[in-house]
Amino acid sequence: MDKKLVIGMVNIHGLFRGYDQELGINPDTGGQTKYVLDLVKALSQREEVKAVYVYTRQIIDKKYDASYAQLEEQINEKAWIIRIPFGPKRYLRKEKLWPHIDSFVDQTLNYIRKSKIIPHVFHGHYADGGYAASQLGLLLGVPSIFTGHSLGRSKKRRLLEKGKQEERLQETFHFDERIDAEEFSLDSAACVVTSTVQEVEEQYAEYSCYHPETMEVIPPGVDLDSFEPYDESNTDTALTRRFEHFLTEPDKPAILALARPDDRKNFATLIRAYGENRELRNKANLILIMGNRKDIKSFSPEQRKVLYEVLYLIDYYDLYGKVAYPKQHDGDEVPFAYRWAASRRGIFVNPAYTEPFGLTLLEASGSGLPIVATNDGGPQDIIMNCKNGLLIDPFDTRDMAQKMLRLLTSPDLWQQYSRAGIENTRIYYSWDNHVEKYLKDLGEIVVGNRPRIFNVAKRDYRLSQIDRIIITDIDNTLTGDENSLKEFSQLVQEMQGHIGFGIATGRNKDSAMKLLSELDVPEPDIMVTSVGTEIFYGKKQITDESWQKRINYRWDRQGIRNLFDNVEGFYYQDEPQQSKYKISYKLDMERSMSIKNIKELLWREGFHAKVVFSLGMYLDFIPIRSGDGLAIRQLSFRWGIPWENILIAGDSGNDEAMLKGETLGVVVANHSMELEKLRGYPRIYFSDKSHAGGIIDGISYYNFLDTIEIPNERID
Template sequence: MKRTQRKASRGEGLYIVLVSVHGLIRGSDLELGRDADTGGQIKYVVELARALGAHPEVGRVDLLTRRIDDQRVDPAYAQAEETLAEGVRVIRLDCGPKRYLRKERLWPHLDCFADNAIKHIRHVGLRPDVVHGHYADAGYAAVRIANLLGAPLVQTGHSLGRVKQQRLMEKGASERDIESRYNMAQRIDAEEETLLNAYRVIASTQQEVESQYALYDHYRPERMEVIPPGTDLERFHPPPSRWRQPPIAAELKRFLRHPQRPIVMALSRPDERKNIPTLVRAFAEHGGLRELANLVIVAGNRDSVRSLDRGARKVLTEVFMLIDDYDLHGQVAYPKHHAADDVPDLYRLVTHTRGVFVNPALTEPFGLTLIEAGASGAPFVATADGGPKDILRHCQNGVLVDPLDSKAMSEAIYQILADDKRWKALSTAGLKGVRKHYSWRGHADTYVRKIKPLGAEARRVRRGQRKLSGKLVRADRALITDIDNTLLGDRQGLKRLLNELRSRGSGIAFGIATGRRLDSAVQILKEWGVPTPDLMITSVGAEIHYAAEMTEDPGWMTHINYRWRPEALREAILELPGIDLQPEEDQRRHKISFFVDPTYAPGLREIERLLRQQDLQANLIYSHDRFLDLLPLRASKGFAVRYFADKWGIELERVLVAGDSGNDEDMLRGRTLGVVVGNHAPELERLRGYKRVHFAKANYAGGIVEALEHYDFFNECRAPDQ
């Protein structure tokens, strides 16, 4: 039965949104190993998207990634959309500068990416059945996408920050150097936040769950699902009996004195975590191995080592120095270039020469290369960490070693090569095991079976457009401002702003977003002569009301009630020194407010960690160095602004938000137009340099007036590129 016929009988099917932000993603000729960001994860998400799209219960798959317009990379990465298969698309969204950026530099732009993703999904017109993030950066964006849409969040970490940090420190790297190179604290925070919000976490192995995810405060075993990754068995298979050696074989022969010898091959990015130098040392220091085999290192593509990033340059420089130190010339091949189509042939060359594939990585959550090698008939030696343990259990086609023990590594390789009968047994076992346990079709079947129940778990009141008359229906843009020390504080500046809105703002929705409760906000606005706003976001985003009657938005209240346990949160925070409850009138159904004495109270990170350890979920907002508000995960000024814009059909590029303190930060980031008034608190200085955040010279409402002119808000409403 054709796929289109199947779809007709089951409606639209599941709508799955995959998010993978960094690296270079396209449907063919994947540039695996080009750099540290274009590795196995890229291949994983592309093949996962195709496999899910072929499933009879799936109607549409969108793989959201970053659009890149840079002459240094292929023009294909600048295309807004690419079809991978029927119903499966790569959607490329703007995310910061157009040029290619390594993943550590993407963090300031991920809010913008999330806003663009929501815009795309709104244009599609379907509510996702799941939003699935891949890696920490995509998890950060996926939390924001899923929370606003009320969709279930699924996460795959691929590589985890705490594990990488631990391994690098074991190799002697300092915590300071790790932080400067990898933004590790921000990455780990994003991973914790994603685990907190995720309905399910998909891991490749049970060991990954128990030994890696267990290092996190928000580790919850009941939310973990182990679904081994698949491989394309049509591409990866043993060489036929009369196999003509491929072009890549000639490239390897250039390096080797005895090219007919068995190949010991490593295939990975030149990344420190991949531990390639240890393999070189293992090969070089074992006399029998050097007499018996050749070493082949396929470490990405390069025109020049000097053109690579610092990490890759360091790894390859060490490899070349070891080759020279041990005089391995003529015994080791290290080609500068290989195409995606060469990869299956490289595995087949290992099998054809009765060699061994080696994955010496310090940590290996997946082990896709081991599965590909097994499907091609090559035995393996790999790190005794993560995925290789499960692969060996299923396939029985290799040996696991401590990746830092070069002697154990070399001896394991030698024992396989020196015993022809054992080599044959391992090769045969691998072929059978991979076909049984590691197909993408089987992965997709399990995936769909696991995610289908999440829809009922996440179901909520739909946010249909209310048929109301008045300004909100007609508005095509909105001005939303904090009250204290932003809108109010200077009567002359306020008068100018109100006059501007009266004379030129007929199509503009005017709203406030404040930490005050509703009655307090209404009272202070009245005292200052501010007309009743069209929108009132109060209690730091915990409540939304509309128009003169202050009609509450019930959909928002239902939406943010997710995982909200106010009594347990209140009890946990009050056990800490230097923190007291604010008066009863400042407490709301979805907001718990505290006074903080920073002299005695623990820092915000310590408070967050305490709550994680007690499985308590909240959005913590700290402002003016004395106020702490706890809100539901889905509640904040930023989320409320986006909810409002989405509900009333106002483009975020036409929403001007104004603030002065830390509790305004998340509505200032992203695709909104932002203004930080001149009298702002120091904590907002970290937003300086964002193109869509204007730091006004004027204070209070005068700063808002300045921003109206800066963005030409009443006319073209200019939205600078992020």
């Protein structure tokens, strides 16, 4: 291994820049954003780190600052932000990004190829970043790390418990995509960095791909330089004066809460607890810092609902003169708000339904402000370590009010928690400690030298002369209509020398070549066979040995067969359908378990494999590092063919992975229902012509044989 590490952070959603972070400006720009930037800065200060790159999303949107459109931004001499253009140019909330994540992966690979700098490790944040980091790691042959920040299974469960309908939840939050991405990230990760033991035991343990040996509890650090203990001289700012503008008795103790306007932050329960308790109302003022706002109507529907409910409850309980809710604040004013509340013997409250960690709790404690916090998530560990406050049930207004009153009416206890918070946050939650443990873990998972993925192709291969290529599935895509097949074969024969032809199929090489010969189809330049587990180049069908070595990772063919051979509804296919890295079954769907349950059983039993389902009856197990999509990206890297110069045609579920991303996809009209979910994806064209006729139509749609055009290119 090189002496100095290059680390790639993958933080896709929200607004990310290296200065003046706009925390709370929208639901996706909050604690995770701050955590990643602070981690990057801390890592970049270490001697053993050569460079840290943050791969995030480029956003070109008049609603947001132009800095988020800048392709590269230097944070310091060893840290950079790389903004990747993909999907629509405008800002999208994270739930709307799922159709575009494979495009992010492709465009990030493009950037890495051009820069010729491959990180030793990719660290993905949240489900989207975890998925992308895993894919990048698999393609580049380096390990990945995953930090979930918040997890889909626990959030979905809580919402269902509140009476939400599952179908509506899927429409709003896309839990299926999120949870699948989390499972994939957990299965791929060499290390999972978590903040608390509770997070591991009660959240990550819910997942089928939970592997206890990969879990590392490393509490985040907190930059406490700005969060100095309070005194009478360091509490006054324009923000604190704005608090006093709302309040009839501004010198009373303050109950301070700070979070973006999000239903999960549970402001409504806090206001009810305060409004329903006369003693609490008489004892203290309530200060709500809920991000920045100019016009509530400009907020998302979810945020508007939260703000309207806050205003309604303030009016309902007649809390005028007792509650402050300023419209604006700067990030550098927040430390003054903590100190202002502490100087009045107030408290800081986090009433969220769940809190993955609790950064603001540590900032408040570092300023001398005792805390009252939700009993779900990170606050358990924080209060256990720091001895700085009390836990509450976020659903119980009486419990919340009593705990707040206890601190506000017990001077000795308040002083005890204030002092303990100031001291212990600096002992337990320093970035130096976090990075020390983080780099120790990296040293254990990063072995050997950086991979040489940018292979120089042998010049005697015809592929070295190709600048674009058409790759198609065989069965039901290429085949099925004799006339259009003949037309396509003639087109391939007449193509200029710089245009290649390839096939990607579930068949093995011999079966595929036999069928192509029978159909009088020209020999392909590239063959991706056995569902992306084998790659062959040129007329001599030279095996990509590096691909075979890579996909062997954690592959247990016999173990998977032992698990599924005797399961009801599973029928092991004939040997010609099998290969070293592919196990194929035919399913009786009326008798077999669902595909979702098959995946969960596979992962729960500790097998690292992908499940590919096609045509409503065929099931393949392949290695976690294989698949048509990854195989095509391998050949793109090996031969230097740009994504937009690769046209992919398919008809069934086992073609899904290779159709997504920045390549040019064509779905023929006779496709199976498994591909309908791709309708509307960027760069995927659904032809109204079947079989080979659909391929020809797609070639025309993209003008692929001349100057390539992409009608469904990136839009505003």
